[in-house]
Amino acid sequence: MRRLDQLLANLGYCSRREAREWLDAGRVTVGGKVADDVSRKANPADVLIDGEPPDHPDGLLLLVHKPLGLVCSHEEREGPNVYSLLPERWRRRNPVVTSVGRLDKDTSGLLLLTDQSALVHRLTSPKHKVPKIYRATVDRDLDPALIPQFAAGTLLLAGEKEPCAPALLELAGPREAVVTLTEGRYHQVRRMFSAGGATVLTLHRERFGDLVLGDLAPGQWRPLPLDTFGPV
Ligand code: URA
DSSP states (O other), X not given: XXXXXXXXXXXXXXXXXHHHHHHHTTOEXXXXXXXXXXXXXXXXXXXXXXXXXXXSTTOOEEEEEEOTTOBSOOOGGGOSBGGGGSOHHHHTOSSOOEESSOOOTTEEEEEEEESXXXXXXXXXXXXXXXXXXXXXXXXXXXXXXXXXXXXXTOXXXXXXXXXXOOOEEEEEETTEEEEEESOOOTTHHHHHHXXXXXXXXXXXXXXXXXXXXTTOOTTOEEEOOTTTTSOO
């Protein structure tokens, strides 16, 4: 059960103050009757807003095809962000919609967004070892000696004390590779190649766990069931 003004505000329809006007205008019903008390508690399943059920009242989990050029930070000064791809109302939700880990501005591919902080913790924790698969192109021919280096679990990134967890490197062409990571350190793929003497030119995340982009075009997204990764 949730207060109507909180329900409307948390789902991004309007501010709590404006909720009173929405009710006065007859835009909200509970159990088929126009609601007139913003402090009334109701089960979202009984509520209609402008004749429609509330928008994802239990939470959002989105699979996004992140295009190049957008950041995952909410900080305006860091430039255009992935949240600009979403409907306005979702950008006003509380808790806020945030990314599950980050992809760099210059990386494209599969990104999850959610307002479920427990899910963010679960999916980004190295303990859970969710495999993330990236396709990279680099500036020179790849040395197959990198394969055991990535797999060893001893590769140390500049400025770090803990070596990277073992990663699977598959060569897909002289200057192209597919890398499977179970952690998500800052610029990890770029820094791993750089430790091996190559510069990453393009980077795209193809998979996250069992999820793939399918036919989602860059900039598009689709909602996933909240229990995609198990009970929430
Ligand atoms: N590794 C990187 O270097 N960048 C990303 O965006 C993701 C993994």
